[in-house]
Amino acid sequence: MKMDISKMRNIGISAHIDSGKTTLTERILFYAGRIHAIHEVRGKDGVGATMDSMELERERGITIQSAATAVSWKDYFVNVIDTPGHVDFTIEVERSLRVLDGAILVLCSVAGVQSQSITVDRQMKRYSVPRLAFVNKCDRTGANPFKVKDQLIEKLNHNAILMQLPIGLEDKHEGIIDLVTMKAYYFEGEDGMDIIEKDIPTEYTKQAEEYREKMIDAVSMYSDDLAEAYLEGKEMPPAMIYDAVRKGCISLTLTPVFLGSAYKNKGVQLLLDAVTRFLPSPKDRPVTCLDLDNNETEVTLQAVDSMKTVALAFKLDDGQYGQLTYVRIYQGEVKKGMELYNIRTQKKFKVGRLMKMHANHTEDIEEAGAGDIVALFGVECATGDTFCDPSLNYSMTSMYVPAAVISLSITPVDKKSGDQLAKALNRFTKEDPTFRTFVDQESNQTIIQGMGELHLEVYVERMKREYKCEVTTGMPQVAYRETVTEVADFNYTHKKQTGGSGQYARVAGSMAPYAEADYLFVDNIKGGSIPNEYIPSCDKGFQSSLYKGSLIGFPIVGVKMTINDGAWHPVDSSDLAFQQAAIGAFRETYLKAKPIILEPLMKVVVEGPTEFQGNIFGSINQRRGVILTSTEDGQFCQVDAEVPLSEMFGYSTVLRSMSQGKAEFTMEFLRYGKVPNNVSEDLKKAYEAKRKADQK
Amino acid sequence: MVKSELIKQSPLRILDDSTHGGVGIGNIGVLAARQGTGKTAALVHLAIDKLFQDKHVIHVTFSQRPDHILAYYEEIFTEISKLKHLEGAMAVHDDVIRNRTIMNFNDQKASSTTHVIESLNARIKEGAFKANTVIIDEFDFAHSTPADIKAFKAFALAQNLEIWFSISLDKESDAQLAHDVPEVLKNFVEEVAVLINLKPSKGRIHFALIKDHGHKPADLHLLLDTKTLLIVKE
Numbered sequence: 038m039k040m041d042i043s044k045m046r047n048i049g050i051s052a053h054i055d056s057g058k059t060t061l062t063e064r065i066l067f068y069a070g071r072i073h074a075i076h077e078v079r080g081k082d083g084v085g086a087t088m089d090s091m092e093l094e095r096e097r098g099i100t101i102q103s104a105a106t107a108v109s110w111k112d113y114f115v116n117v118i119d120t121p122g123h124v125d126f127t128i129e130v131e132r133s134l135r136v137l138d139g140a141i142l143v144l145c146s147v148a149g150v151q152s153q154s155i156t157v158d159r160q161m162k163r164y165s166v167p168r169l170a171f172v173n174k175c176d177r178t179g180a181n182p183f184k185v186k187d188q189l190i191e192k193l194n195h196n197a198i199l200m201q202l203p204i205g206l207e208d209k210h211e212g213i214i215d216l217v218t219m220k221a222y223y224f225e226g227e228d229g230m231d232i233i234e235k236d237i238p239t240e241y242t243k244q245a246e247e248y249r250e251k252m253i254d255a256v257s258m259y260s261d262d263l264a265e266a267y268l269e270g271k272e273m274p275p276a277m278i279y280d281a282v283r284k285g286c287i288s289l290t291l292t293p294v295f296l297g298s299a300y301k302n303k304g305v306q307l308l309l310d311a312v313t314r315f316l317p318s319p320k321d322r323p324v325t326c327l328d329l330d331n332n333e334t335e336v337t338l339q340a341v342d343s344m345k346t347v348a349l350a351f352k353l354d355d356g357q358y359g360q361l362t363y364v365r366i367y368q369g370e371v372k373k374g375m376e377l378y379n380i381r382t383q384k385k386f387k388v389g390r391l392m393k394m395h396a397n398h399t400e401d402i403e404e405a406g407a408g409d410i411v412a413l414f415g416v417e418c419a420t421g422d423t424f425c426d427p428s429l430n431y432s433m434t435s436m437y438v439p440a441a442v443i444s445l446s447i448t449p450v451d452k453k454s455g456d457q458l459a460k461a462l463n464r465f466t467k468e469d470p471t472f473r474t475f476v477d478q479e480s481n482q483t484i485i486q487g488m489g490e491l492h493l494e495v496y497v498e499r500m501k502r503e504y505k506c507e508v509t510t511g512m513p514q515v516a517y518r519e520t521v522t523e524v525a526d527f528n529y530t531h532k533k534q535t536g537g538s539g540q541y542a543r544v545a546g547s548m549a550p551y552a553e554a555d556y557l558f559v560d561n562i563k564g565g566s567i568p569n570e571y572i573p574s575c576d577k578g579f580q581s582s583l584y585k586g587s588l589i590g591f592p593i594v595g596v597k598m599t600i601n602d603g604a605w606h607p608v609d610s611s612d613l614a615f616q617q618a619a620i621g622a623f624r625e626t627y628l629k630a631k632p633i634i635l636e637p638l639m640k641v642v643v644e645g646p647t648e649f650q651g652n653i654f655g656s657i658n659q660r661r662g663v664i665l666t667s668t669e670d671g672q673f674c675q676v677d678a679e680v681p682l683s684e685m686f687g688y689s690t691v692l693r694s695m696s697q698g699k700a701e702f703t704m705e706f707l708r709y710g711k712v713p714n715n716v717s718e719d720l721k722k723a724y725e726a727k728r729k730a731d732q733k
Numbered sequence: 734m735v736k737s738e739l740i741k742q743s744p745l746r747i748l749d750d751s752t753h754g755g756v757g758i759g760n761i762g763v764l765a766a767r768q769g770t771g772k773t774a775a776l777v778h779l780a781i782d783k784l785f786q787d788k789h790v791i792h793v794t795f796s797q798r799p800d801h802i803l804a805y806y807e808e809i810f811t812e813i814s815k816l817k818h819l820e821g822a823m824a825v826h827d828d829v830i831r832n833r834t835i836m837n838f839n840d841q842k843a844s845s846t847t848h849v850i851e852s853l854n855a856r857i858k859e860g861a862f863k864a865n866t867v868i869i870d871e872f873d874f875a876h877s878t879p880a881d882i883k884a885f886k887a888f889a890l891a892q893n894l895e896i897w898f899s900i901s902l903d904k905e906s907d908a909q910l911a912h913d914v915p916e917v918l919k920n921f922v923e924e925v926a927v928l929i930n931l932k933p934s935k936g937r938i939h940f941a942l943i944k945d946h947g948h949k950p951a952d953l954h955l956l957l958d959t960k961t962l963l964i965v966k967e
Contacts, residue, residue, distance in 0.1 A: 191798070650852060654860030663831050664860060666799035669852060670839035677799075679830075710827075 040114045042340055042408045043318045047365070049118045049133055051161065052143035053151040057173045061143055061299040065117060067228065068306055069108030105352070105363050105410045107393050113313040116410040134160055136351045136365040136410065139286075139316030140168040141308070146180040146206075146296075148673070150188040151644060158193050167286050167317055169293045170195075171308055175203050176210040176298040186294050195292040198255045199248055200282070201307070203296050204241060213296055213304050214241060216249040217275050222307060229302025256291065259284040279314050286315045287322075319408025324367050326423070329380065329430040336431060338368040340407040345369050345426035346377065349433045350418050353468050362413045363394070367433070369426065371411065372404040378427040379418055385427055390414035419467040441473055441486035442637040442682055442706050445493045446511035448482065457506035458483070465496055472496060486516070489704065490686060515683040516637060517720070518709055519586030520595040521630035524549040528602070529622035531614055541609035542618035544575055544600055548626045551597035556583060559599040567603035571615040575600055578619025587624070588632055588717075589724040594709075596630075598623070634717045635709040637682040643692065645700025647674045652695045660684035661713070679707060734817045736785055736825055742817075744955055744966045745782045751942060751951045756897065756927050759890035761882065764899045765918065766931035767907045771938055772899040774962035775931065776868050777805045779897065781813065784829045788865035791856060792835045795844055795871055799837040802870070806833070812961045834862065844873070846881040850888045857892055864894050872898045874917050882924045910943060931957065940964070 050065075052058040106117045118133045134140070140161055144154060161168055170189060172182040182203055189197035202214040204221060212223040214237055221241075223233040237245050253273065257264040260281035266273045285291025295311055297304020320340040326347060327333040338347055346369030354361040364371070371377070373391050378384070392412045393400045405411040418424075423433045449455040462474045462485070473486040487493045490513055500506040528545040544567065551557050558576045567575070579598045586593040603618075641662065643653050647669055653676050657664055662680035685704060692700050712720065734742075749755045756762035766772050780790045794802050810829060814822040834856060838844045849869075857864050867889070889896050906915035910930050914922045922928070928944035940955040954967040 647852075651855035651859035654856055654862075658859075658861045664834050664856075664862075665830070666803065666835040666837060667852075667856070668799055668837040668839060669848075 040406065040409065042320050042406065044113045044313075045318050045408050046113060046115045046312055046316055047118065047136060047138045047319065047408070047410055048115060048312055048316060049137040049140040049166070050143060051134075051140055051157040053145065053148070053154045053157075056143045056145040056148070056151075056154075057299050058143045061141075061171065061173060061305065062117060064299045064302065064305045065115075065309060066106060066108055068230075068309065069110045069115065105394055105412075107395055107410070110309045110313060115309075115312065118410070133351065134164045134166055136349065137164075137166050138319055138322050139312070140166050141312065142168045142170045142292075144170060144172050144185050144189075145177075146172045146174045146182050146185055147177050149181075149185045150192045155192065162289075165289060165322075167289055167315075167322075169286060169295060169308075169311055169315055170197060171304075172294060172296045173299055175206055175296055175303070176208065176301045178207050180206045180210070182206075182294075182296050189292060189294065196255070196285075196290055197292045197294050198252050199296075200252060200293045200311070201296045201304070202241065202245055202248055204238065210298060210301065210303065213307060214245050215307065216245060216252050217278050219245065219249065222304075224303050224306070229305075232306055253278065256281040256285055259288075259291070283315045287317045319367075326367070326431045326433045329432055338431075340368065342370045342406045344407075345429050346371060346375075346424070347426070347429065347431050347433075348377070348424045350413075350416075350420060350422045350424065353418075353420055353464075354412075359415045360417070361392075362416045362418055363410065364413055364424065365410050366405060366407055368407055370404055370406045371413075373402075376427055377424040378429070380423045380425060380430065380432050381419070382417075382422070386416055388413060389416075421470060441471060441488065442516050442639075443489060443493065444484050444486040444514045444516060445497075446477070446480070446482040446484050446514070447497065447508040448511075450507040450509060454506040454508065457504040458500065458508065461500045461504040461506055465499070482511070488706070491689075513686055515681075517589060517591040517712070518635040519588050519591055519593045519632050520635055521548060521550050521593075521627070521632050523629075523631040525626045525629035525631075527622040527626040529618055529625055530604075531618035531621055533614075539609040540611065540614040540617065541604075541606040542571070542611075542614040543604035544615065544618045544622050545602035546598065546600035546622075548623070548630045549597045549599070550630075551595050555594040555596075556580065557597040559597060561599055561601040562603065563601075566605075567600065567615070568605060568610075571605065571610065571612065572600075574612045574615035575603075575619040578616035579623055581616070582620050582623035582627075586632065587627060588634055589720050590728075591634070593627075593632075594635070634712040634720055636712045638679050638707050638710040639682050639685060639704040640707040641678045641680045641685070641702055641704045643676045643678070643700060643702040644673065645692075645696050646672055649696040649700055650674045650676070653692075653700065656688070656691060656695065660688070661716075679710075680704070681710070681712075682706075735820050739813070739817050739819060740782070740785050743782050743785075744964050745779060747953065747955060747966065748940075748964075751953050752927050752945050753948060756895040757946075758893055758895055759886065760895055760926035761886055761889065761924055762895065762897045762927040762929070763918070763921075763925050764897065764929050764931065765902050765907075765910060765943075766899075767904065767933075768901045770931045770933055771957045771959070771962060772901070772931060773802070773805055773870055774809065775940075775957055775964060776870060776897060776899055777802075777809050778813075778962075778964045780833065780866065780868055781806065781809055781829065783866050784832050785825070787828070787832065789832045789863050790834075791853060791862070791864045791867045792833065793849065793853070793867065793869045794835065794837050795839075795873070796837070799835045802835050802837075809962060812963055816961070816963070834860075846877070846884050850884060853888065854892075864892065867894055867896045869896060869898045872900055874898075874900050874921060877921075879920045879924065882921050886924055911941070929953075939967075 050058050050062055108115050108117060118137060144150060172185045174180060175182060186197050186199055189195040200216055203210060204212040204214060212221055214221050219237060221235045221237045225231045225233055253267055257267045263273060263277050263281045282293050286293060293315060295308050299305055324338045325335045326338055328336045348364045348366045348371060350362045350364050352363035371388060371391060373388055375388050376385055377388060391402050391405060392414060393402050394412050423431060425431050449458050465472050466474055471488050475484055477484050485493055497508060497510060500508060524547055526547045530543040531540060533540040558579060560572050583593045645653060657678045657680060660680050661684050662678045665677045665679060667674060667676045692702055764772050764775060780792060783790050792802060810826060819825060836852060838849060856862055885896055906917055909915040925944060926946050930941040930943050932939045932941050938957040938959060940953045942950040942953050944950060956965050956967050958965045
């Protein structure tokens with residue numbers, strides 16, 4: 038079943054937690070005719086929303102994994118990619134943004150643009166995803182879609198334009214006025230299935246005229262025809278207006294705003310119309326990849342079936358019978374039985390089963406065309422792999438993967454769990470590039486690393502549920518770094534005489550702070566005082582010293598090592614001797630270069646009712662945080678701060694209890710900063726004590 | 734140049750000297766000018782000068798754009814450190830950030846004097862932030878009463894700090910200020926210790942001292958450099 042590409046939409050739904058994203062997705066799937074009953078997220082009937090396929094998500098009421106679901110609306114095909122709403126899982130969000138052509142930004146009509154909306158919006162900007170806004174929950178007390186539209190302009194810098202007006206708000210929210218057709222719409226019958234079109238109620242006509250004028254004024258700049266018709270007072274047919282809005286939206290310079298209440302079944306069908314009308318099809322957005330055979334030059338892909346295939350594996354899922362790989366086809370087509378090439382593993386494989394994923398069932402298909410999203414069955418690969426026609430060597434540009442900031446040691450409770458652990462870790466690291474694991478050489482413990490406390494917690498729970506693997510966890514450990522602050526010279530001789538040929542090497546130069554990168558090696562040797570063949574040995578020796586700093590045993594970053602002199606011996610000098618000399622020089626100089634400890638600083642945004650502002654200030658202050666700004670808006674306040682990650686453990690519990698559960702926070706990695714002296718002394722002492730204990 | 738030298742050489746020492754030691758604890762200073770003459774820039778330079786002296790500053794805005802104010806601080810800090818070749822600029826910058834808070838009040842309810850003072854107190858007490866100077870940018874004098882200013886003064890005295898307000902004047906009021914107190918400030922001038930007017934003329938922006946505690950106002954000989962937005966000697 039291949040589709041007309043211009044009638045295809047790959048969309049995502051992004052939002053702050055609790056803006057009703059999952060409910061909206063559920064309604065979209067419902068109206069698009071594929072599922073037969075609506076379940077709430079925190080289901081009263083215990084079934085849970087269709088997109089949250091994992092048991093754990095159901096329990097926590099949040100969506101963790103993105104799943105791609107195919108629906109059809111009128112004569113369009115829409116792939117809905119559900120994206121997680123919690124910032125600890127941003128790699129999931131970013132990964133799904135990569136394969137989207139457009140997105141719905143869901144905003145709560147009461148809370149407006151919240152911190153998470155800002156983060157998600159910034160990510161969408163990075164991937165140039167055109168978006169429309171849906172102001173949800175217009176039935177809630179305090180609903181004010183006009184304020185939310187203003188916030189889109191002020192806080193997110195969007196050129197936001199209301200395309201609709203609400204008929205009544207809060208508990209009087211009855212329907213929606215469309216400013217293009219100038220009609221009122223009501224949603225009646227079971228689950229709001231019947232859309233009733235009526236004339237605009239007289240009390241709203243004036244307001245509707247006024248907002249239509251504003252809308253036309255803003256969108257007319259995208260269409261000469263419309264501008265002309267508008268100026269000359271001629272008739273403006275809806276198609277002409279739609280065309281202008283679509284141009285503005287696709288060029289990312291206009292954000293049309295729609296309204297409704299997913300929970301009360303209002304406005305969702307009109308939103309679906311807007312998705313098909315204004316968001317781009319796969320061929321409307323150029324996508325580039327890198328040609329590995331041609332020095333990684335950029336190649337623009339064409340969403341054309343007849344060209345050679347290029348596809349991206351953006352999500353893995355552990356199905357009942359094996360691994361399911363979600364793939365976005367950027368160019369060419371994928372057919373059952375065809376041969377594809379995995380660029381990373383450099384292995385060819387045959388496409389076995391090819392499937393279209395619906396919310397609760399799968400459908401076997403024979404082929405899929407350019408632009409589509411499908412699932413492959415039983416393909417050995419990792420997330421982010423590119424699949425190509427065997428004659429191509431293209432790679433989709435690498436995705437931005439942030440550094441891990443937190444680690445946790447885990448120990449299986451029994452042998453059976455131990456066996457399962459390897460399987461689980463293998464799966465998770467494939468699925469999620471921000472989740473890393475390794476075995477600590479000294480303690481022999483398995484360490485997992487990730488983006489935050491919750492991120493790792495979720496994986497520990499998934500081990501238990503999906504792999505029946507019980508583990509005990511250690512204290513979360515912050516990923517500290519060490520660096521130097523001053524320039525120090527060295528002149529070190531490594532000499533060893535142990536019968537037979539000895540070891541001899543001398544290196545001289547300097548160690549200096551270096552802000553641009555983690556490490557730089559500079560060779561300033563003149564006149565061959567160190568022979569060329571041994572220069573890489575010095576580099577290697579320095580690099581091996583970076584692995585563990587002597588302050589608290591964490592990696593050293595931001596150093597420039599320069600060598601400018603040395604000495605060698607025709608018989609006793611060797612690669613090993615120079616490596617040893619470099620290691621010795623590094624060790625000797627490190628303390629002279631005034632080393633300091635760095636810690637990850639997080640950008641923390643706390644939001645809550647104004648009455649708790651004082652408590653929020655206090656809690657940040659107690660955590661060595663720096664309050665950058667605070668903003669008060671009616672009943673709500675937002676505090677932006679920089680707080681060391683090491684102080685943020687357990688903050689969600691503290692915040693919840695001091696605000697009666699009304700305040701919430703998000704955090705993301707900002708930068709590495711210097712640890713204050715008193716804290717740094719404590720860290721050094723603890724490291725010293727641990728070392729002594731280990732030696733015993 | 735090291736930080737201590739930079740403080741000593743700052744053109745703002747002229748302001749301190751000419752105003753008998755500055756605004757002073759429990760007192761109010763007002764910077765009045767027409768829209769777009771650089772009030773915020775001048776206040777931010779004033780704030781950074783305090784921050785260099787390891788003092789703490791709270792900057793209140795009603796602009797809905799705290800990011801915009803943060804950008805002002807970054808810009809002016811960079812200009813000063815570049816101009817004076819400040820030593821250890823990174824470390825000084827970290828201290829500056831630590832000792833400064835921007836507080837933004839978005840809507841009318843949040844901007845009421847009682848509420849602003851309440852929030853300032855919360856920041857100072859619960860947030861353990863020993864503020865020395867509070868800057869209140871673009872204060873709405875037209876919709877305030879003398880009681881509001883008295884309340885701010887009482888707060889300043891209780892918390893051992895000084896307050897700088899800025900106010901935008903219309904053309905007439907601005908012209909009037911040179912010889913007489915305009916209507917918008919009439920009810921408040923009594924409570925104001927130091928009043929300064931920013932006056933653009935011939936491509937330069939002059940600082941004119943209108944009120945100096947009880948003294949006869951001196952000539953300040955200060956300018957706002959329109960390129961760097963720094964306060965400089967004339």
